[in-house]
Amino acid sequence: MTQNTPLSPRPLHDVRQRVQSAAQLRAQGVSAAQTAAQCLPGGPWQQLLPGVYLLHPGPPTSQERVHGALLYAGRPPVSARRTVPAQSGPGYGEAMVTGLAALALHGFASAPPMIALHRIDVLVPRTRRLRSTRFVDVKRAASLPAPDRRLGVPVAPVERALADAVAGLTDAPTVRRMLTEAVREGHCEPATVVRELSAAKLLGRPHVVEAVDALLMEGRAVAEDRLYEMVRSYGLPEPVWNVDLYLRGGTFLGGVDAYWPDQAVALELGTRSPRQEHITYTAEREHLEGLGVTVVRVTAKKLRERMAQQAVVVRTALMAADDREPAAYVVVLPR
CATH class of the missing domain: 3.40.960 (Endonuclease; Chain A)
Structure with missing residues (x-):
């Protein structure tokens, strides 16, 4: 085998074949030494994240970065890797995308497009010993919400993704646009957003309080419109x-x-x-x-x-x- 011969066990038709973890490669008969050889300078592969490999030499796409972030965050703890069999599924474990990346996947117009994001937030159990690295920011929760599915990947529900996004934002207009869009577009109810912001201890920030006031006003306007519609549509x-x-x-x-x-x-x-x-x-x-x-x-x-x-x-x-x-x-x- 020459250094430039790709070791892909299958044609790279989709993102899950173009980005794989070390465990997935081993399960397909690719040794650690072979993987390292393919990632040498000028080789056909590259290491995207610790234990995660991009099986082509070009820059990763947005989808590849998301998939790689979930593979990195979803890998089992070191103590369990010898006893956990190789996963036949995507290998995400309990990890899910959250923050601005999740809002982009939910289709928020007020969130930056995925391609413009330098960092991807991933939510994992609080007990995981996992460091933020490269373009991945690790967020922890004592109790994980049930994820939604967007473009085939697990994504935090809108209210949780909003709280994680707002935690890292200081621009008041941006926070306000995101919160009001969540209600106006029917993603979630104002009360659930406020509860998540409160749990994240964000309601003490003045720009967040102002955005919450706008959120509640938007929520009321939307609810009033639906109330008028109910009365007239059902002949009350x-x-x-x-x-x-x-x-x-x-x-x-x-x-x-x-x-x-x-x-x-x-x-x-x-x-x-x-x-x-x-x-x-x-x-x-x-x-x-x-x-x-x-x-x-x-x-x-x-x-x-x-x-x-x-x-x-x-x-x-x-x-x-x-x-x-x-x-x-x-x-x-x-x-």
Whole structure:
């Protein structure tokens, strides 16, 4: 065998054949010495990352870098390599792409294209002893989320990828664009993003707080549009929109997103920030229901995923009005 003879056991038709780990090569009969010989200067192969090889001499493509990063992060620990058989699958283990690279794979217009990224973030279990190296940044988590699949590779869910991306960003407009795009394009709900940012201890950064405010406003606007669509598409009676409710003597009862005065049915969109959500909503609901007003709570996620079901819930509440005791007289004023 000459030094320039490629040792590819199969034609290099796809990225998984063009980038392989040392373990995958050994499983195909390529020894460590043969691999090293192929990676000598001027040879047909090159070492992309520790234990990961690019089976051609040119620069790696974006797909090859992603695949190589996952092979590097997904390899078993040194202590287990002698007992773990060679994997027949892609060899990613529990590793997944996160951060800006994951957002690019999710199709975010506000994220840099994959080809422009100098670093690829990969998420691994916290117990892994693995160093960041070359173009790979290793992120650790005590509990890994269930990955999505994009272009055949495991990718962190949008909310986790956002948190990992935001952790490394200081540009406020960029953070704001990413968070609002996540909601506007229906990738996830505002509350899940805020929870991830809180868990990552990012809510103390002023530019992140400003972006979260924009995120919540965007989430509310999207949810309101879906609410209008639900009422009109499913033939519900037109309510009065975005009103405050008072008792006759002027006691404030709370603000609601839609109200049907004849049936005394109020609808509340679950779009407040998590800090306000539970305490404020529970107090308002208990007060209104004590006065005979039925309160229906609809979340943005339910409107997006189960709009027809939510329309049935509202219609049922309206139809049940005739069977209830009359509600206390409520004054309705625009917000």
